[in-house]
Amino acid sequence: RWENEYYYFESFNFKVEYRARKQLLSFETRNKGTLDGLGIYGLNFNKPLVRSDQTKLNLNPYNGIDGGFVNYLGTGFVWENRDNEFDPNTGNRVVGEVWWSSKFLGSDYAMARYKLEMQQYIPFIKDHLVLANRLKWQQAVGDVPFWKLPVATDGKQLRGYPLNRFMGKASISYTAELRSWLFELPFDSRFGLHAFTDIGRVFTDQHSFEDLFSNYKQTFGIG
Secondary structure, eight states, X not given: OTTXXXXXXXXXXXXXXXXXXXXXXXXESSSEEEEEEEEEEEEEEEEEEOOOTTSHHXXXXXXXXXXXXXXXXXXXXXXXXXXXXXXOSSEEEEEEEEEEEOGGGTOSSOEEEEEEEEEEEEEETTTTEEEEEEEEEEEEEESOOGGGSOBSXXXXXXXXXXXXXXXXXXXXXXXXEEEXXXXXXXXXXXXXXXXXXXXXXEEOTTOOGGGGGSOOEEEEEEO
């Protein structure tokens, strides 16, 4: 079925998102920490296009097959105490978000999405090696079109699987990367290597709490 493009479809997607952050608190830890409030507004249009009559999308049409708008408002927070925003060696970062989409905003689907993402950076061997950890959870509720479902394969999670390979009402993933800078290059640039592993899965309405600890996929890679 894969070779016959049974799972393939095309889609047109347009998205504009605006985010505003405001520092609420500042506190002293090993590194200076901050807590920011977050405001979100987004406009998203998607139009799936069935490639042929014998594809999964045509034979098993999902909610959202006709496309439409998902326009949303949201809020959240960003807490972090990393030593450097762009090249962290130590510290933590936690992001929590929730946004809502409704007819009032011109959306064709009334739904909500939640996200919690936690990152931690641990140095080794006098900061020559850094272990970067990320745990991410997402969940969607309401009238959710399939193209707005949480995924565990978006290019940053479960790398190595095709885009959107695993989609469900909720997703959870963990990533561990071991990073090291090797040498300097001209024009204020550097060259480094990393090795990583990604672990994750999605959940549907048919899963129960016991499934939280089973059936995870895992990938490995270097870069």
